[in-house]
Structures are given as C-alpha cells and as structure tokens.
Amino acid sequence: MTYKQLYDQILRKGSFLCVGLDTDMEKIPACIKQAVSDDKLPEEEAMFLFNKAIIDATVQYAVAYKINSAFYEAEGWKGIRQMEKTVSYLKENYPDVFVIADAKRGDIGNTAKQYAKAFFEKMDCDAVTLSPYMGGDAIMPFLKYEGKWAIILALTSNVTAEDFETLETRPHSLEIDDESQNHVPLYERVLRQAERWGSKENIMFVVGATRPDQLYRIRLLSPDSFFLVPGVGAQGGTVEEVATAGMNSHCGLLVNSSRGILYADSSVNFASAASEKARELVAQMRLYLNQTKR
C-alpha cells in the first residue's frame, strides 16, 4: 500500500484508528471458550473466529489492523496458522485495510531477509514492526519490497523505554567536533539514520502515546512520516493528546487500541461492544482530522 492510498483511506473513513489484534486465549469471551470446550468449535479456530468477529464489527472504523505476533506464537504452529488466516481474511475481504505484523524483529541481513519473506511473502502483510538495535542491516531487506513498509521502534510506550531509548548519545570519537551531535537521544539517532535507509513512503516509526511532549518533539524532527502510536487506552494515553502533539498535514498517525476494543465486553455481545469502543475513538479522531483539513 502506498502513502497516498493510506491517506485516502484515512480521509474516506474519517479515522486513523488501528485495531490491535492481541488475541489472548485467556481473555477471549467465555462463549468462545465454552464452544471450544464443548467441542462445538475446534481449538485451532478460536483465535481466528474471534478475530473475524472483531474485524467485521470494527472495519467501518479502522484503517489498520496490527496483529501482535507474540500472542499467536504462544499457541505454537496452530497459532501461526490462525495468524496467517487472519491476514488472508483481511486481504481478501477488506483489501483497503493496512495490515501490520507487530513482530519487532531485528537481525543481520541474511536473517532479516527471511523475516521479510515470512511477513511479506508467506503472509501478505503491508508492514512489520522492527527493532533498530542492530542497525541498518536489520531494516534494509524489508525496504526492497515495493508497497511494503518497515515500522521502526523509536520511542516506545513502556516505562523501561528510559533504560536505553532516551539515553543521550554521541557518534564515534572521529566525528565529535560538532557539539550539536553530542546530546542526541538514542531514539532521535534512530530517526536520523532511518532517513538514510528509506523515506516517508516506506518507513514509519513507533512512538508511544504515553509521552505526548516527546511525541511533539519527534514530530518536529520527522514532519512527514507516519507514526504508529500504541499506548492509548490501557496504557494511559488519549486521542486528544496524541492528535494535538503528533498530527501533520497528512494525518501522519495510526493510533492503536488493542485491549480496550478487544475485551470491551466478555459476553456474547463482545463484537458489538468492540464496535462501539472503536466508534467512540473515531468520533474523537474526526474532530482533529476535520481541523487539519480546514
């Protein structure tokens, strides 16, 4: 999917909502668990059928779905098969939707190539989240696919982001004459390097919603790129804070909500409750999208 196609979808739906499919077998509604234990539903279909119900109920509001690989891996190969089925279901039924594999991979070139094959060929995801720790090698193989995206961790929403991401850095000793290079947080160094690897057309960044002041600063540093923003809802961020601090002239945001939508209701009404939660978030988003368009 191109930058333009994504932005067009955002305008069409009046939304920059990404629904996170962190599908947890321990948290899915009792009715699905019961159907599995009654043998009315095969266990290896439960995650997929839950996802399908959530997708159908929220797709009028969501421009993107983020599939959190860990939850599927935790169920072994049967989980991966359901992840694959979820991606196929999205692509076949809602081809406009942007599909993100939230996998946070990051390895040397020949291994990164295999991960790219996994998410872009074996599954037809539009994007995959990547960790920059190992440098450009870990990112470049993903950028060779036309219309596919690398979403690179910059500043994340978790407390221990401060262990390393916000440390001040400076380049190797040969280059230290330039004092302006000496107090650059690691996440900012990631943003700068990424400009050498790709562009706003194939790179996005993960920027947590729990740090609106820093989100504002990061928007100044990277005015055109899309940011994938987790941390709204369960982790404490709000749409208002994120939109105010991070929106650009092409929206530039995909705001993710996972638990707040998926587990809004644990009864048989889980899908309509998810739909209602998505609708509420999008109602807030529209206020800010309309301001930008003016």
Add this chain to the structure above:
Amino acid sequence: MTYKQLYDQILRKGSFLCVGLDTDMEKIPACIKQAVSDDKLPEEEAMFLFNKAIIDATVQYAVAYKINSAFYEAEGWKGIRQMEKTVSYLKENYPDVFVIADAKRGDIGNTAKQYAKAFFEKMDCDAVTLSPYMGGDAIMPFLKYEGKWAIILALTSNVTAEDFETLETRPHSLEIDDESQNHVPLYERVLRQAERWGSKENIMFVVGATRPDQLYRIRLLSPDSFFLVPGVGAQGGTVEEVATAGMNSHCGLLVNSSRGILYADSSVNFASAASEKARELVAQMRLYLNQTKR
C-alpha cells in the same frame, strides 16, 4: 539447564561449539529437494529431517544448538511445526544439549510474557535471544522461568552494529555529574543494566566474533557471564581469536557456526561433511579448554 550443568557438558565433550540450525530451504542438499519434488518426502518434513541428520551427525561435538527462528517463519506454520519438532527431537534424544531459540524478540511486558510462553512452554527451549532496545520490560518475563536463559544482544557481528550499538552514551541529565558515566558505548550500558535484571545464572550476551578486541574488553566488564559468539566461519571470525579474547575460568563461551557446518557439502554426504567440520572446530576448541583447566 543450570550454569553448572552447561559447564559440565562443556568439560565432558571438550567443546563449546553451538551448531546454528539456519535451515534454508534454498540451500539444503539437492538429494532432499529431489526427494520432496519426487513426493518421496513430504515438503513439511524436509527441514526437520535435514536438521535431524545434522544433529545426529554433530551432537558428539556440539554442546548447544541455536535454531534461527526466521528460517522457519519464512516457511509459515509448516516451518514453525518443524521448528517445534526439532526442539522436541533434541530434548527427547539429547537432553543434555542446550537449545537456543535465536529469535531476537523484544517487546513490552505483557507481550514479552507471550514470547516467553512460546519459547519456554510451547517449545521447551533452554534460552532465547532478546533485543534490549525497549529496556528491562522486554527481558524480565523470561527470567521468571527457573533453569531458562535470556541471551541479550550486546555487540553483534554485523557491519551496521556501529549504527547504534557502539555509540557513546550518557545517562539522563540528573546523573551526569559523574564523568566516568559519559563515554559508555550503548552495548556496555546494556551489560551494566543486565546486572540489575539477572545474573550469570540466567543471562548470557551475544558478542560477535568479528570484533575480538571488543570481545576482550567486554570480557573484562562481564567476567563471569557466558557469551554466545556468532560470526565464526562465514562471517570471518576464528576460534583462536575468540578463545584468546573471550574465555574465562568456566569457559564462558558458546561459539556458533551455522552455514560452515550445515552446508559443508551439498551431496548425499552432507551429514558426514557437517560432522567433519564440527570435529575440526572442536579440535581447535580443545587446545584452549585444556589451557584453562591447567
């Protein structure tokens, strides 16, 4: 597996060799590919049967196997099923061997918990490689499992390790009075933080073989921990350099070779060629192990 059990195995086998199962469907021997295309061998067994042959041929020399998750993910759920079968085969037939999932995961706490479940419960791996970018949240859930290990990326063997891993860092402004804190490479900061998370009994570090001078320095900083050292062979490092720079009184090294062993021969003799390559590496290793024991 405990630190002591691992060291005992090293002494018993006179080896600190880790065989990397980077099983690439494009590189496996022609005889296996032929058997698949002749329908004599189901496609979804090819990686597992190749691994089984490699394991049986090398296990007298190897103390550890490192399964590179990317290569299995690239084959979809059928690949993951073969990864699971490989781990089970190792655990059932060679319970002394240390099994590493080379996955380089790293995510927030509730997601990291799912990854730990995937590699330590769904599969019975002894260790998983992890990226430290997101900080302690990404590591801690793995340390809750007794006898299991987190192997944290410190300084890797790839060229672009210098993009971020070797940047000089300093802590947040509140703490900068201490000048000794001001020129610490990021990978060293990772080593220091990791001491707060765990110990030599449940944390190892990835340190590339292509940087023996830095390996020596890292050994001084972390005298007791095990290092998983990739980069010997195809990437250019040698056993001599690594042992000289990195060995401690309890060996402290797992030196990995993947391509040099797996693809030593592409004929029907691939397994005996792999065995011979492993034997050669271990012959070199024994020289250094004997020196340490004296």
